[in-house]
Amino acid sequence: MESKEKYRVPVSQKPHVVEKPRDINTIGGTVTIEINEKKVSVPMGTTILEACRENQIHIPTLCHHDDLCVAGVCRVCVVEVEGMRTLQASCTFPITAPVKIHTSTPMVRKARRHIIDLLLSEHYGECYSCFRNQNCELQKLAKEYGVDQYNFGHLEKPRYETDRSSASVIRDMNKCILCKRCVRTCIDLQEVGVLEAINRGHETHIGTFFDKPLSDVICINCGQCINRCPTAALRANDPSDELWEAIENPKKHVVIQTAPSPRAGIGEEFGLEPGHSMTGELNTALRRIGFDRVFDTNFTADLTIMEEGTELLNRLKKAVLLGDESVKLPQFTSCSPGWVKFIEHFYPEFLGYLSTAKSPQQMFGAVIKTFYAKESGIDPADIVSVALMPCSAKKFECNRPEMRASGYKDVDYGLTTRELAQMIKEAGIYLPEMPKSHFDEPFGDASGAGLIFGATGGVMEAALRTVYELVTGREVPFKNLNIVPCRGFEGIKQASVMLEGCKDEYSFLEGIELKFIVAHGTANAKKVMEMLRKGELKDVHFVEIMACPGGCLGGGGQPIPTSEEIRKKRAEAIYAEDESLSLRKSHENPYVKYIYENFLTEGPCSELSHHLLHTHYQKRGKFIA
Amino acid sequence: MLVLEKNSLTEEVESLVEFYGTERSALLPILQAVQRKHKYVSDFVQQEIARLLDIHPVEVYSVVSFYAFLHSEPQGRNIVRLCQTIACDLAGKEAVARAVERELGITFGQTTKDKRITLEYANCLGMCDQGPAMIVNDRVYTHLTPEKAINILNEIK
Numbered sequence: 072m073e074s075k076e077k078y079r080v081p082v083s084q085k086p087h088v089v090e091k092p093r094d095i096n097t098i099g100g101t102v103t104i105e106i107n108e109k110k111v112s113v114p115m116g117t118t119i120l121e122a123c124r125e126n127q128i129h130i131p132t133l134c135h136h137d138d139l140c141v142a143g144v145c146r147v148c149v150v151e152v153e154g155m156r157t158l159q160a161s162c163t164f165p166i167t168a169p170v171k172i173h174t175s176t177p178m179v180r181k182a183r184r185h186i187i188d189l190l191l192s193e194h195y196g197e198c199y200s201c202f203r204n205q206n207c208e209l210q211k212l213a214k215e216y217g218v219d220q221y222n223f224g225h226l227e228k229p230r231y232e233t234d235r236s237s238a239s240v241i242r243d244m245n246k247c248i249l250c251k252r253c254v255r256t257c258i259d260l261q262e263v264g265v266l267e268a269i270n271r272g273h274e275t276h277i278g279t280f281f282d283k284p285l286s287d288v289i290c291i292n293c294g295q296c297i298n299r300c301p302t303a304a305l306r307a308n309d310p311s312d313e314l315w316e317a318i319e320n321p322k323k324h325v326v327i328q329t330a331p332s333p334r335a336g337i338g339e340e341f342g343l344e345p346g347h348s349m350t351g352e353l354n355t356a357l358r359r360i361g362f363d364r365v366f367d368t369n370f371t372a373d374l375t376i377m378e379e380g381t382e383l384l385n386r387l388k389k390a391v392l393l394g395d396e397s398v399k400l401p402q403f404t405s406c407s408p409g410w411v412k413f414i415e416h417f418y419p420e421f422l423g424y425l426s427t428a429k430s431p432q433q434m435f436g437a438v439i440k441t442f443y444a445k446e447s448g449i450d451p452a453d454i455v456s457v458a459l460m461p462c463s464a465k466k467f468e469c470n471r472p473e474m475r476a477s478g479y480k481d482v483d484y485g486l487t488t489r490e491l492a493q494m495i496k497e498a499g500i501y502l503p504e505m506p507k508s509h510f511d512e513p514f515g516d517a518s519g520a521g522l523i524f525g526a527t528g529g530v531m532e533a534a535l536r537t538v539y540e541l542v543t544g545r546e547v548p549f550k551n552l553n554i555v556p557c558r559g560f561e562g563i564k565q566a567s568v569m570l571e572g573c574k575d576e577y578s579f580l581e582g583i584e585l586k587f588i589v590a591h592g593t594a595n596a597k598k599v600m601e602m603l604r605k606g607e608l609k610d611v612h613f614v615e616i617m618a619c620p621g622g623c624l625g626g627g628g629q630p631i632p633t634s635e636e637i638r639k640k641r642a643e644a645i646y647a648e649d650e651s652l653s654l655r656k657s658h659e660n661p662y663v664k665y666i667y668e669n670f671l672t673e674g675p676c677s678e679l680s681h682h683l684l685h686t687h688y689q690k691r692g693k694f695i696a
Numbered sequence: 697m698l699v700l701e702k703n704s705l706t707e708e709v710e711s712l713v714e715f716y717g718t719e720r721s722a723l724l725p726i727l728q729a730v731q732r733k734h735k736y737v738s739d740f741v742q743q744e745i746a747r748l749l750d751i752h753p754v755e756v757y758s759v760v761s762f763y764a765f766l767h768s769e770p771q772g773r774n775i776v777r778l779c780q781t782i783a784c785d786l787a788g789k790e791a792v793a794r795a796v797e798r799e800l801g802i803t804f805g806q807t808t809k810d811k812r813i814t815l816e817y818a819n820c821l822g823m824c825d826q827g828p829a830m831i832v833n834d835r836v837y838t839h840l841t842p843e844k845a846i847n848i849l850n851e852i853k
Binding site: 258263264265266267268269270271278279280281288693694695 | 739742743747751752753754755757758761762763764768
């Protein structure tokens with residue numbers, strides 16, 4: 072019987088799955104095959120590519136990506152299978168019989184070289200003037216297979232115009248090799264569905280609906296396509312030239328805030344293994360580049376927790392104590408700009424469920440150009456506020472017209488991890504050699520709660536540490552404050568905390584089981600929203616959603632490549648840094664207390680904080696005009 | 697586009713979806729039905745189809761752009777396609793093509809000003825033994841000569 076489960080993606084784009092046996096020790100559970108004359112046993116249904124990787128045989132791939140479904144379109148992974156008339160793509164060949172495989176025969180090598188040669192014949196541009204130089208999978212393969220001349224010619228003129236319409240993502244289809252990784256990312260992984268192959272034959276290109284500019288279609292700017300592109304066809308909108316100009320301008324006071332995830336990822340750009348946190352080194356490097364002040368976005372992450380946590384308690388109070396049924400629960404987090412644009416497009420009717428709190432980046436922007444400008448006596452017009460983010464959607468977010476609470480553009484530039492790494496290299500600095508230094512006053516220290524915003528589940532964990540303690544006066548009942556159910560990379564996580572022994576002012580919450588959901592990747596967000604639509608989330612109180620798989624540390628501005636393994640290592644680095652800090656709860660951050668005592672004097676969710684730290688959303692809808 | 701016009705198009709797509717179902721495989725017959733009636737599948741209709749089949753609009757556009765017999769821009773009332781493949785070419789397609797172009801005052805890929813005819817090339821129609829061949833809407837004409845082709849065109853309304 073055919074499986075009843077309806078795949079949303081076409082069958083052709085699903086892996087050719089042969090179900091693997093649950094227990095490989097059953098009869099017929101494994102197959103013994105020969106790879107290059109060597110006998111190996113593999114579980115039934117393993118692909119040739121997987122079998123070779125496990126046996127230290129390197130097979131080149133361009134369209135294959137660990138996060139994505141199988142495509143089998145680039146053909147560089149072809150191998151010879153005895154008894155087959157033609158070469159077989161190893162990534163789509165499930166092993167079900169004892170076959171004999173040869174991965175390096177003259178025929179295989181020649182075919183691979185020809186394929187690479189043919190890809191290069193339609194690949195416009197020269198490597199030395201390309202931003203992916205030395206980090207390009209096509210370039211690497213061309214070297215590996217000794218392609219030292221263009222046997223099938225080379226384009227002399229560009230075939231397509233570069234699409235620079237989006238604030239976040241730039242598409243240059245002249246560099247595209249049609250591997251369709253971006254298509255699979257957009258349709259399967261994120262379920263946004265902006266990109267597909269358009270036209271046929273030699274006219275095929277990856278395009279949007281009616282080939283409209285990216286800014287006119289429903290792109291959420293998550294940048295996951297950039298992270299998976301093997302060549303330079305996709306890139307983030309790089310503001311570094313304007314930034315250098317601002318740094319060189321003596322009249323401008325350039326401040327930068329750095330998010331937690333870039334620190335965990337930037338080492339990879341300098342050849343380090345994933346999972347090295349570079350906080351102190353990065354601060355020094357930023358000062359040497361010429362930034363006047365270096366701040367920690369975690370400070371406003373703590374502020375976000377205060378605002379969002381208070382908003383949640385206000386909603387709970389209205390719903391539980393006053394029995395108001397119009398209160399929108401569960402409350403959804405609003406830190407991820409990709410997710411915010413996703414809900415604006417796909418679920419505009421549920422915007423009321425979204426917290427009105429701004430993301431930490433925009434909160435910091437508003438605080439810098441008001442509180443900081445006043446404290447330091449600098450005209451906010453002369454401040455250039457930069458945000459180092461792991462994210463391409465932040466570039467769009469800081470350009471939103473409503474993000475001008477201070478009277479100026481709150482954040483002038485969003486900079487990604489990759490772009491900053493480039494700037495650091497350009498300044499002649501080797502990051503790992505830098506001495507460590509601290510963040511600048513008056514936002515010096517931040518808590519570990521703000522730090523773990525970088526990983527999926529982090530916002531939830533940080534919020535729980537604060538909300539639970541505000542309500543009960545005790546720490547959350549988890550060992551060492553590590554709320555383990557929030558962590559990990561499952562698509563959707565559900566858990567709950569019992570509220571017992573509440574303080575008098577929160578006695579209405581006594582005995583309530585605080586339920587929460589954590590989801591990452593917009594495909595999972597879609598599932599959660601469908602649950603909400605069906606009314607299955609009535610007893611849930613708080614939902615954290617991050618647009619990118621793994622949370623911010625897997626964001627569209629992080630170093631390339633990405634895989635689940637790399638994301639796990641980055642998460643480990645972030646959680647380890649959290650545990651090493653003495654300050655781990657947002658509400659205990661002395662600088663947060665200071666700002667509420669001296670600036671936002673009426674406390675969280677007051678009128679002034681609503682003006683500066685909260686925002687409103689647009690019902691964008693899905694229709695592409 | 698007028699609201700009334702949009703509503704009627706939505707209703708049309710809805711009835712097609714009801715008839716062909718909401719599986720992905722229903723996409724092609726739905727597109728063909730719209731193409732038959734309107735001679736093209738507009739961006740609005742493509743988005744409506746996507747909404748009702750629960751797929752992304754760009755996937756519909758991808759399919760429409762893939763098939764030569766589906767259009768996403770308005771066409772003339774009649775579509776004339778001349779086979780350009782090698783057998784018809786050897787049988788004298790070029791002379792027919794020039795005569796047709798001269799008669800209609802347009803080149804291949806264009807539509808006459810009165811929207812009567814859209815002229816296109818097609819690839820093999822399977823009439824290699826009877827070339828040159830031409831297909832007008834759904835009807836195939838074979839053994840064409842320039843005169844015969846012009847007579848056929850003049851009979852189209």
